Amino acid sequence: MEPADKITGISVGAASCVNSIKITFDIDGTSRVTPRYGGPGGELFQFTLMQDEYLTSVSGYVKYECSEFPCVSQLTFTTNLGKTYGPYGGGGGDFFEVNVEYDEIKGFFGHATTEYLTAFGVYVMLA
Numbered sequence: 001m002e003p004a005d006k007i008t009g010i011s012v013g014a015a016s017c018v019n020s021i022k023i024t025f026d027i028d029g030t031s032r033v034t035p036r037y038g039g040p041g042g043e044l045f046q047f048t049l050m051q052d053e054y055l056t057s058v059s060g061y062v063k064y065e066c067s068e069f070p071c072v073s074q075l076t077f078t079t080n081l082g083k084t085y086g087p088y089g090g091g092g093g094d095f096f097e098v099n100v101e102y103d104e105i106k107g108f109f110g111h112a113t114t115e116y117l118t119a120f121g122v123y124v125m126l127a
Helices: none
Strands: 006-014 018-027 030-033 043-048 055-063 071-079 084-088 094-099 104-112 117-125
Touching: 006 071, 006 084, 006 104, 018 071, 018 104, 018 117, 043 084, 055 117, 071 117, 094 117
Parallel strands: none
Antiparallel strands: 006 018, 006 043, 018 030, 055 071, 055 094, 055 104, 071 084, 104 117
């Protein structure tokens, strides 16, 4: 997805790994929704951010024994209001975290197969 004015919601499909992600966001006052990146598996989890709430941290795990690609095995999102959404997925593997405490996460990029997420990164707006 392109960097947004505001991320308003996230849907994550997860079981032992993060199977999919879909982002709802605003650009120029228009609400948009990304396709569901990844595969159809896992339980679907959804959250919506309040008007004054935004993402300041994303953490999770990546493991390498899924198949020929690594898989994002868990994602957790934290906001400026101290709320935590997740963890989604079974976890295990190598830990990662992007914490932009005084800035705002504005978007995501990555890679997915037809089964799960294999890479995950963030766009940040510096304060």
